[in-house]
Amino acid sequence: MNDNWIALHTVPRAGKTLVFSDQAVWRRPLDEFGVPCTILEDIKAEIFVLPLDEGVLFRGRITGSIALPCDRCADEARVKLEHAFDEFEPYPAGVNLLPEDEAKERAPRQRAAQRKGGGRKSAGGKDGELSGADVTTDADEAVIRNSPHGQGVEINPAALAWEEFSLALPVKPLCRENCLGLCPVCGRNRNLESCDCGTGGTDPRLSVLHAFKAKA
Ligand SMILES: [Zn+2]
Ligand SMILES: [Zn+2]
Known part of the structure; x- marks a missing residue:
């Protein structure tokens, strides 16, 4: 995912929606990490990127449908993806992003966006909890950085999409409840199919003992 960095100055002030619908975005890391995941219905991430005074707000949604091995029987467990997220990534230390007057002009907009974002997060319940502090910390380095080529701040929404996708995966997928x-x-x-292993009331680990008993 190192080739997905975008210079933040290319994102308009009013924000920009990025869509990741190329399946390679998902397929590559899935293969890389050896995740046994089959894509049944295209995975798509839509992320609204909004540069603010102190960081960048990423508001997005991941949809699609995948199959994972069932945690109990290894059969196919189908998972419908419907994951919404709000992530605020603070700028890396030591960045002076905007001229002062521009920053002032932008301030009211930022507050409005944060209010909106905060509201959605608490209302979101499960999703809000998932995108908690530990996750954000983990993503910080991968999602936002000072450009190593002097291009100011760079963001990596594809990396965030991947992070959020992995959060959306069930820990123990089941083929049926x-x-x-x-x-x-x-x-x-x-x-x-049924088998007799469980019905005889004999713990197979004890079969050695039973055999012993029979002999005696
Ligand atoms: Zn199963
Ligand atoms: Zn059996």
Whole structure:
């Protein structure tokens, strides 16, 4: 994701919406990190980027549909993605981004945007909690930086999109809510067929003892 840096001065004051619909944006890191994820319906991220006085506001949404291996039976678990987020990334230390008068002019706009953003976050419930402090800290370096080429501040919305995408993934995806999983003894998929391993009332680990008993 290192090739996705954008100079912030190319983003208009009023903000700009960036759309990531090229599946390579997702496919590349998925492969890189070895995530066994199949894309069923194109993953798309729309991110509104708004430069403010103290940082950049990223307001976005990720949609799409994927399949992951079920946590219990390894069968296909379909996951519908519908993830909204609001992230504020402060400018890196030591940046003087705007001339003073321009900064003043922009101040009221910033407050309005922050109010709006804050409101949505608390109302968002689950999403708001997910995009908590630890996540933001983690993303800071990857999403905003001082340009190594003297181009001022640069942002990496694609990296943020990836961060948010990984947040949207379920920790334990299930093929169905009541998935029975695999039999720990014979490995059969209990959703598809039953086996005798569990029904005999004999813990297979004790079978050695039973055999011993029978002999005696
Ligand atoms: Zn399952
Ligand atoms: Zn079994």
